[in-house]
Amino acid sequence: MKKIFLSLLFLFVITSCGQEKTPELSNREITKVISEMTEVMIHDVTNPPLAARFFTYACLAGYEVVSQNDKSCRNMHGILNDYPLIEKPQGASGFSTHLSAVLAMLKTAQKMQPSGKRLEKLEKQVLDSCRTAGFSDDVIERSTQYALEISKQILKYAKADKYNRISNYPRYTPSGKPGTWYPTPPGYFAPVEPYFKTVRPFTLDSSSQFKPVPPVVYSTDKKSAFYQLLEQNYKEDGTKLPDDHRQIAAFWDCNPFALENNGHMMVGLKKISPGAHWLGITGIACAKANKSFAESLKIYTAVAIGLTDGFICCWDEKYRSDRVRPETAIRKLIDQSWKPFLQTPPFPEYLSGHSTISAVSEVILTNYFGNNFAYTDTVEERYGLKARSFSSFREAAIEAGISRFYGGIHFMDAIDNGRDQGLKVGKWVVEKIN
Numbered sequence: 001m002k003k004i005f006l007s008l009l010f011l012f013v014i015t016s017c018g019q020e021k022t023p024e025l026s027n028r029e030i031t032k033v034i035s036e037m038t039e040v041m042i043h044d045v046t047n048p049p050l051a052a053r054f055f056t057y058a059c060l061a062g063y064e065v066v067s068q069n070d071k072s073c074r075n076m077h078g079i080l081n082d083y084p085l086i087e088k089p090q091g092a093s094g095f096s097t098h099l100s101a102v103l104a105m106l107k108t109a110q111k112m113q114p115s116g117k118r119l120e121k122l123e124k125q126v127l128d129s130c131r132t133a134g135f136s137d138d139v140i141e142r143s144t145q146y147a148l149e150i151s152k153q154i155l156k157y158a159k160a161d162k163y164n165r166i167s168n169y170p171r172y173t174p175s176g177k178p179g180t181w182y183p184t185p186p187g188y189f190a191p192v193e194p195y196f197k198t199v200r201p202f203t204l205d206s207s208s209q210f211k212p213v214p215p216v217v218y219s220t221d222k223k224s225a226f227y228q229l230l231e232q233n234y235k236e237d238g239t240k241l242p243d244d245h246r247q248i249a250a251f252w253d254c255n256p257f258a259l260e261n262n263g264h265m266m267v268g269l270k271k272i273s274p275g276a277h278w279l280g281i282t283g284i285a286c287a288k289a290n291k292s293f294a295e296s297l298k299i300y301t302a303v304a305i306g307l308t309d310g311f312i313c314c315w316d317e318k319y320r321s322d323r324v325r326p327e328t329a330i331r332k333l334i335d336q337s338w339k340p341f342l343q344t345p346p347f348p349e350y351l352s353g354h355s356t357i358s359a360v361s362e363v364i365l366t367n368y369f370g371n372n373f374a375y376t377d378t379v380e381e382r383y384g385l386k387a388r389s390f391s392s393f394r395e396a397a398i399e400a401g402i403s404r405f406y407g408g409i410h411f412m413d414a415i416d417n418g419r420d421q422g423l424k425v426g427k428w429v430v431e432k433i434n
Helices: 002-018 027-044 048-069 097-112 116-133 137-159 163-168 225-235 243-251 274-288 293-321 326-333 353-369 393-406 412-433
Strands: 259-262 265-268 375-377 388-390
Touching (some): 027 048, 027 274, 027 293, 048 274, 048 293, 048 353, 097 116, 097 293, 116 137, 225 326, 243 393, 274 353, 274 375, 353 393, 353 412, 388 393
Antiparallel strands (some): 259 265, 375 388
């Protein structure tokens, strides 16, 4: 009996020596990656749809690592469109799943984002903190190699989504027809991502799967439905906006293209994108609910997928209906001096992108945290905006939508129907990936 006990003890010791234990990372490390990716996007003035695409592939890289090593996380093969079966790297052992996931996110973002090299600083900080926490150099090296192999496969998947073909399409030119979109002051920027609908969606059958009802038809008739919409916006004069409307509009602005007159110069005001704001909210929720690393990465990935598919749907409609912005129509038909509180973004008006992707995010986050998850949104504090508290994701999403009306950049039917489309996309994503 004693011999059997000693044999088992010896086997346990040998086995333990072969499985070096390393500390687990928290969801804060994922949040750091998302936050730093956001800073790079601000630097690069990355447009909202493209920003969502970057976030999604980075999250997928990290999630792939987790799904290969955690049975509670479903792999995305067979769930996402054309998602490949990514085999675990041959001979992979002695790595940290969490560290590999974080590094896979960083390696993917470094390659995809124009100024991705800036993320090398965060990578060094992550590795330094891991060494301090007790990770051996061998574990770090093995984790890095694992991350590189997974990132390589995710980048290959990203390359096949057809985004790289967009630069070959003809330059988009405004039609000039009455009631259609035209560049607005002060930047008169070219339209953003007119061909984004051609990008392969992650879960949708097609970009037009949730095609909304058409917008209210443009008309100069003062008794028409369109003119009534126009007058609603006209009353929300940017110079006379009530303080509460002003605060809501500013909080959800998220416009990477804003310019400001500063004497004789035009100064660019760099801001985060709507998707970055909602991923920031995702991090706040994960921290408050004390979600594990794996759970948090799953939620981040789900929201990012929803954001990209939401933008694909919304942008499909934007360039189909090609509707004029309130600023252009009001100046032409009512008051040449009228200005919205927010700066008009450079793309067609219908649907409201923020309404769409906010509703998408609401559905996905509510699926994981419940209907009455109260939280304080501190995402934009670092950019000089006061935090706002919400009793639910639904309340926040509705406020995000109406902020576009208060800001003077959207008509109400674009906000209402954008929300409707977003709810459908969000429900579809949840059903697909759960």
